[in-house]
Amino acid sequence: MSKILIVAEHDGGKLNASTAKSVTCAAKIAGATIDVAVLAADAAVIAAEAAALAGVSKVLVVESPANKEPLAAVLAPQIAKLAAGYTHVFGPSTTFGKDVMPRVAALLGVSQVSDIMAVDGSHTFKRPIYAGNAILTVEAPAGAPVVATVRVASFAAAAAGGSAAIEKVDPGAALPSHTRFVSRSGASTGRPDLQSAAKVVSGGRALGSAENFKLIYSLADKLGAAVGASRAAVDAGYVPNDLQVGQTGKIIAPQVYFAIGISGAIQHMTGIKDARTIVAINKDGEAPIFESADIGLVGDLFKIVPELEKALG
Amino acid sequence: MRRIMVGVKRVVDYNVRIRVKPDNTGVITEGVKMSINPFDEIALEQALRIKEQGLADEVLAVSIGPADTQQQLRTALAMGADRAILVQTDAAMAPLSVAKVFQKIAEAEQPFLTLLGKQAIDEDNGQTAQMLAALLDRPQATSCSKVDIADGKATVTREVDSGLETLEVDLPAVLSVDLRLNEPRYVKLPDIMKAKKKPLDIKSVADYGVAEGAAFKTVKVDPPPSRQKGIIVKDVAELVGVLKQKGLV
Numbered sequence: 283m284s285k286i287l288i289v290a291e292h293d294g295g296k297l298n299a300s301t302a303k304s305v306t307c308a309a310k311i312a313g314a315t316i317d318v319a320v321l322a323a324d325a326a327v328i329a330a331e332a333a334a335l336a337g338v339s340k341v342l343v344v345e346s347p348a349n350k351e352p353l354a355a356v357l358a359p360q361i362a363k364l365a366a367g368y369t370h371v372f373g374p375s376t377t378f379g380k381d382v383m384p385r386v387a388a389l390l391g392v393s394q395v396s397d398i399m400a401v402d403g404s405h406t407f408k409r410p411i412y413a414g415n416a417i418l419t420v421e422a423p424a425g426a427p428v429v430a431t432v433r434v435a436s437f438a439a440a441a442a443g444g445s446a447a448i449e450k451v452d453p454g455a456a457l458p459s460h461t462r463f464v465s466r467s468g469a470s471t472g473r474p475d476l477q478s479a480a481k482v483v484s485g486g487r488a489l490g491s492a493e494n495f496k497l498i499y500s501l502a503d504k505l506g507a508a509v510g511a512s513r514a515a516v517d518a519g520y521v522p523n524d525l526q527v528g529q530t531g532k533i534i535a536p537q538v539y540f541a542i543g544i545s546g547a548i549q550h551m552t553g554i555k556d557a558r559t560i561v562a563i564n565k566d567g568e569a570p571i572f573e574s575a576d577i578g579l580v581g582d583l584f585k586i587v588p589e590l591e592k593a594l595g
Numbered sequence: 596m597r598r599i600m601v602g603v604k605r606v607v608d609y610n611v612r613i614r615v616k617p618d619n620t621g622v623i624t625e626g627v628k629m630s631i632n633p634f635d636e637i638a639l640e641q642a643l644r645i646k647e648q649g650l651a652d653e654v655l656a657v658s659i660g661p662a663d664t665q666q667q668l669r670t671a672l673a674m675g676a677d678r679a680i681l682v683q684t685d686a687a688m689a690p691l692s693v694a695k696v697f698q699k700i701a702e703a704e705q706p707f708l709t710l711l712g713k714q715a716i717d718e719d720n721g722q723t724a725q726m727l728a729a730l731l732d733r734p735q736a737t738s739c740s741k742v743d744i745a746d747g748k749a750t751v752t753r754e755v756d757s758g759l760e761t762l763e764v765d766l767p768a769v770l771s772v773d774l775r776l777n778e779p780r781y782v783k784l785p786d787i788m789k790a791k792k793k794p795l796d797i798k799s800v801a802d803y804g805v806a807e808g809a810a811f812k813t814v815k816v817d818p819p820p821s822r823q824k825g826i827i828v829k830d831v832a833e834l835v836g837v838l839k840q841k842g843l844v
Contacts, residue, residue, distance in 0.1 A: 293757070353762070354725060355734055377755040381737045384690070384725035393691040393810030396720045406814060411718050415613035416622050417819055418718075420811035460765040461734040464750065468758015477756060481843075505844060513774075523740070523775065524758045530774055532756065538843040555819070559843060561834070576825035579834050589831045594844055 284314040284404050287342075289361055289373040289382065290332050292322060294350065297331035299478045300374030300432075302439035307432040308372055309337045309440065310401035317342060318446070319364050321357055323350035333446040341448045351463035352378055358385035363453035365390060365427060369404075375431035376477070387429035395422060395430035409433070413529045414552040434477070435535035435556045468524045476525065479508035482536045482557075484527055487514035488543025488564070488583060495520045497587045498542060504591050510534070512544045528553035543583045546571025563587070597652045599642040600706035602697065602724075603671050603679075604632040605664040606717040619815040631667045634712025636674075638772045640779040641742055642710050643675040650744050651708070653677045657700055659693055661685050665795060672790035673782040679795045682803065689810030692800075694726035699803040701731060706767060708749065713738045713771040724771035734764035738773040 286308045291298040301318065308316045317340040318332040325345045332341045342364060348356055361382070365371045371386060373379035375397045387394040400408035405422045407430065422428045476482065483505060485498040495515070502509045510527040511520065527534060529549040535556035542563045544550060551574055554560060562575035565582050572578045579586060607613065608628040615622055631639075642654045656671040656679040658664050668679040682696050701709060714721035721737075728735030740759070741752035744766070753760045754773045800807050828834045838844040 354737070355728070358729060377738060377753075380721055381725065381735075384722035385729045385735065387722065388691060388694060388726035388729035391691070393689040394720070394722050395811065396722065402814075410819070411816075412607070412613040412622060413716060413719065414819055416615050417817045419814035419817070421814050422811050458732070458734070460768075461736075462763045464761040464763050466755075466758065466760045468755075517775075522758065523754055524756065538838070555822075559841065560822075560825070561838070572825075572827070574822050574825075576822075577834060577837055578825060578827045579829075579831070580827065581830075586831055590834065593831050593835045 284311045284369045285367065286311065286314050286316050286370040286372060287365055287368040288316060288318045289371065289379070290318050290320045290328065291374050291376060291378045292320070292328045294322065294324070295327060297328050298374070298376070299439055300376050300379070300434045301332060302335055303434040303437040304372050304374050304432040305335050305337055305440035306437040307398055307401060308370070311370070311404050315339050319344065319361060321349040321360055323347050329448050333448050334442050334444050335446070336441045336444045338444050338446040341446050343448060343450045344453060345450065348457050352382065353461050353463060354382040354385045355461045356457050357382050358389055359455035359457065360453040361386045362389035363455045364451065368427065370428040370430065372430050372432055375433050379431045383429060383431050390427050390429060392426050392429055395420060395428060397433040398430050399433045399436040413549060414555060415548070433533065435533045468522065473502065474506065474508040476508040476510055476527070477532055477534060480537045481505050481507035482510050482527070482534060483507045483540040483542065484510035484512065484544060485515055485520070485542050486512040486544030487518055489515060489520055492520045497584070501540070501587055501591050504594055507540070512547070512550050541571050541575070542587060544571055545569045546574060597650070598655055598704055598706045599645060599651045599653070600655045600657060600701060600704060600709045601635070601639045601642045601671070601676065602709070602711040603635045603639065603656045603658045603667055604712070604715045605629050605658065605660045605667045606632045606715055609633055609716055615816050615818045619817060620813070621816050629663070629667070631670060632712050632715045634714060634716070634772060634774070636779040637774065637776050638710035638712050639671055639674055639676060640777045641772060642708075643780075644777065645708070645744055655680065655704060655706065657697065658682070659684060659688055659696055659800070668795055669790050670782060672793040672795070673786045674780060675786070678793055680798060681795060682798045682800055684800045684807055686800070686807035687809035688800070688807060690720050690722035691726055691810065692805050692807070693723050694730055695805045696800060696803045697723070697727050698730040699805070701727070708744070708766060709769045711769070711771050713773050724769050728769035731767075731769065734768040735770070736762050736764055736768065737771045739770050740773050740775040742770060742776065
């Protein structure tokens, strides 16, 4: 019988959608009991959101000023203590989970299963290797805890409608003071979140400048879409790094993805493999993006994008 | 001796097109070009820059892998590392076992800073740095795009989903590096000659009291599912028509 603990991701005030997706992954394990751990300074709202996820039995709350910022060195010893009695400990494969979960795994004396994209059994999982160019099926040993990160683009969010019990706990772990939070930048843009948006409009190097990227923002706003970018556009300084889509940026699974002036390098395509529909607009008809696009339009983006925005009314 | 330790993994070169073996036991690595993991190259470059700023005395490159890994360590020495250790094995190594070997080396060598790539581009595990930090009970910062060393501390900027996060960590610390931290230097011919004379110690995994072998059983390796070939539309009007028909706009 599997007993799964999911480490909640949040921004200090609200639960991140990656948690609901991790719950869906955990629920693929037959007969599993799923609990969620919320470590925060002020956990009331976050815990209530976690308790409302369908399939969650219990929410464990560790409320402490030390948990105000998600510092792996501070969180990991607490999570490792909470993990006692659980067969599995899952976290999202976001920058939060990638940071903290391997530290938890080491404290529990196991290697981690990184980036679960499919569940074949309680200890058998599929995960991408070589930037998604191969899919590895691994079997973790029974009798040791399974510590894993969940590739959030591979799972839908668990529905609301649950009513889990919320329980305050004190893991009693000694916490280090050698790591201190200084600051975070990358303010909210008012647009949908790139990682969870149903529609995404991305621009590439062909935009040519930060100024020209306004075309992308404008189309995105018309569609109610999030904005993304290729690594080339980020490296050229047209947009900040948190907009990067691809193997080294964000891996996303929107309903529709517009790739505008993006050639379609492998590392970019890895980030959008799970997009339902890919629309490519590029003046080079031979660009690799057209091999993966569901709908392609060959032409000058500077003409097409304004025209498209207008045609959308 | 103010020492920086850098992890260097031998991986299939990032330009090689990956092919899955017909019997689904792995990917084809025979006869393909092997290189230093690109993220590790960035870690090494950062170590060299810190040394060049006068903030370190020695850069030690360490690797775990087959005998041929000497090639990648010689490249690391040619880039400017002062010495290297190869923990030689033909066996697969679990991420936790790699971290345990690095832990033993770090305990012996006492680096004030350990730099690793944020992940290796073969298995994409992304675990070693965090595990090493946990085993040493030292600070970690992953996916660093900026590293400043001063007064026994490192101030690091991390690339996170919401943007950039800055942390201050006490040294010694373990950092994993991201692509935008720096651009690694090219190796010059005279440096390749010089690198041949630099010390490269060969050790075994058993020397560190760590077990060889993978963490998990490989059930199979498959090629990724391919997308269906799409359609090409001739103009914006047709594009909007298709999008509306699919209910996407």
